[in-house]
Amino acid sequence: MFSYIVKRLLLMLPTLLGVLLLTFVVIQFVPGGPVEQYLVEARSAAGRGGVESGGISYRGNQGVAPQRIEEIKALYGFDKPAHERFWQMLVQFANFDLGRSFFQNKEVWDLIVEKLPVSISLGLWTFLISYLVAVPLGVAKAVRAGSRFDLVTTLIVLVGYAIPGFVLGVALLVIFGGQLQWFPLRGLTSPNWEELSWGARIVDYLWHITLPVTAMVLGSFAVTAMLTKNAFLEEIRKQYVLTARAKGLTERQVLWKHVFRNALIPIVTGFPAAFIGAFFTGSLLIETLFSLDGLGLLSYESVIRRDYPVVLGTLYLFTLIGLVTKLVSDLCYVWADPRVKFD
Template sequence: MLAYILKRLLLMVPTLLGVLLITFVVVQFVPGGPVEQYMAEAKAGAGGSGAEGGGFSYRGAQGVDPKRVEQIKALYGFDKPAHERFFQMLGQFARFDLGKSFFQNKAVSQLVREKLPVSISLGLWTFFLSYLIAVPLGVAKAVRAGSTFDLVTTLLVLVGYAIPGFVLGVVLLVVFGGQLQWFPLRGLVSSNFDELGWGAKIVDYLWHIALPITAMVLGSFAVTAILTKNAFLEEIRKQYVLTARAKGLSERQVLWKHVFRNALIPIVTGFPAAFIGAFFTGSLLIETLFSLDGLGLLSYESVIRRDYPVVLGTLYLFTLIGLVTKLISDLCYVWVDPRVRFD
C-alpha cells in the first residue's frame, strides 16, 4: 500500500507539469493579451490626441510611446522569454505562491479565499441534498424495480437531468422571483444582513439560496440515483442474498445488513471527490444568473481579461486538489472493500 501511494504521489508531478505546460503554451498564442488590453483601455479612455489614458500617454495616430509600452511589458513580466517565465512560474508554484492578479492588484490566493464562501454554499448544499435524495430514491427504485413507481421516477429523473441547470434557473427566476416574487432575484444575502439577528440571518440566507440550489440539485442527483438503483439490483440477484433469505432473514435485514454495504461501494468511493469538489464548485451560469460572485465567475472573468496569473494559479491549485482527491477515492476502495488489492 505504501509503495502504491508513493508511486501515485510521484506520478502527480509530471501530471501537474503537463497540465501547466499545455495551458501555458496555449496562452502564448491567444490574441489580446494583458498588454494589448491595457493599451486598448488607454486608447478608449484617452479622449483625444496627447491625452493620458490607462496610466500612460496615448498620442492619437502616433499610437503609444514605445518606451511606455516596454515599461508595461516589464510590469507584467512579458519582457522575458516564454521559457524563463514558465520556469519562474513553476518556482512560485513550488512555494505555493499562486502569483498576483494583473488587474485586481490582489494575490490569487486572496481572490480564491474571497470567492470561496459563495462556491462552498452552492457546492455543499448541492452535494448533501443530491446524496440525501438520490441514495434513498435509488434504493426504493431497486426494491420496486419494474413497478409504476420505478417507471414514473425514472421518467422524472431523466427529465430533470435533460434540462440544463441554467435553463431551469431562468424558469425559477422568472416564475418565483419575478412574477410571484416569492424569492429574491440576486445575491447570497440581503443588503441589511449584518443588522439581522441570528435566526433572521439563517432564514435570509436560505431564502436567497433556495432557487440556485434547486436549479443545481435537480440535474446533479440523477446519475447517483440511477447508479444506486443499478448497484442494488446487481447485488440483490447474487447468490448470498438467496442464501440469506433461505436462512429466514426478513427482507429488511437482507437489504440493509447484507446488500446495503456491498451496493454502496461505487457510491461511497466517490464521496471524497464529491465532497472536496464541493468546496471548489464554480457554476458559471448559475452564479451569473443569480448574481453570485463565486469561483466560476472569477475564472470566467480571468479568461476574458487574460488575467494569466489567476488562470494558471487557480488551475494549479484545482489540479493538485483533484489529483490528491482521486488518490483518496482510490484508497477508499480498500477501506470499503478489503478484498481490493492494488498490486
C-alpha cells in the same frame, strides 16, 4: 499499498506539469493579452478627451510611446522569454505562491479565499441534498424495480437530468422571482444582512440560496440515484442474498445488513471527490444568472480579461486538489472492500 501510494504521488508530478505546460503554451497564442488591453484602454481614454489618464499617455496617431510599452511588458513580466517565465511560474507554484492578479491588485490566494464562500454555499448544499435524495431514491427504485413507482421516478430523474441547470434557473427566476416574487432575483444575502439578527440572517440566507441550489440539484442527483439502483439490483441477485433469505432473515434485515454495505461501495468511493468538489466547484452559468460572485465567475472573468496569474494559479491549485482527491477515492475502494488489490 505503500508502494502504490508512492507511485501515484510520483505520477502526479508529470500530470501536473503537463497540464500547466499545455495551458501556458495555449496562452502564448491567445490574442488580447494584458499589454494589448492596456493599449485599448489608452485609445479609449484618448477618445474620451483624456490624453493622460491613470498613467496612460496616448499620442494620437502615434499611439503609446514605445518606452512606455516596454515598461508595461516589464510590469507584467512579458519582457522575458517564454521558457524563463514558465520556469519562474513553476518555482513560485512549488512554494505555493500563486502570484498576483494583473487587474485586481490582489494575491490569487486572497481572491480564492474571497470567492470561496459563495461556491461552498452552492456546492455543499447541492452535494448534501443530492446524496440525501439520490441514495434513498435509488434503494426504493431497486426494491420496486419494474413497478409504476420505478418507471415514474426514472422518467422524472431523466427529464431533470436532461434539462440544463441554467435553463431551469431562468425558468425559476421568471416564475418564482419575477411573476410570483417569492424569492429574490440576485445575491447570496440581502444588503442589510449585517443589521439582521442571527435567526433573521439564517432565514435570509436560505431564502436567497433556494433558487440557485434548486437549479443545480435537479440534474445532479440523477447519476447517483441510477448508480445506487443498479448497484442494489446487482447485489440482490447474488447467491449470498438467497442464502440469507433461506436462513429466515426478514427482507429488511437482508436489505440493510447485507445488501446495503456491498451496494454502496461505488457510492462511498466517489464520496471524497464529490465532497471536496463541493468546496471548489463553481457553476459559471448559475453564478452569473443569480449574480453570485464565486469561483466560477472569477475563472470566467480571468479568462476574458487575460488575467494569467489567476488563470494559471487556480488551475494549479484545483488540479493538485483533484489529483490528491482521486488518490483518496481509489484508496477508499480498499477501505470499503478489502478484496480489492492494486497489485
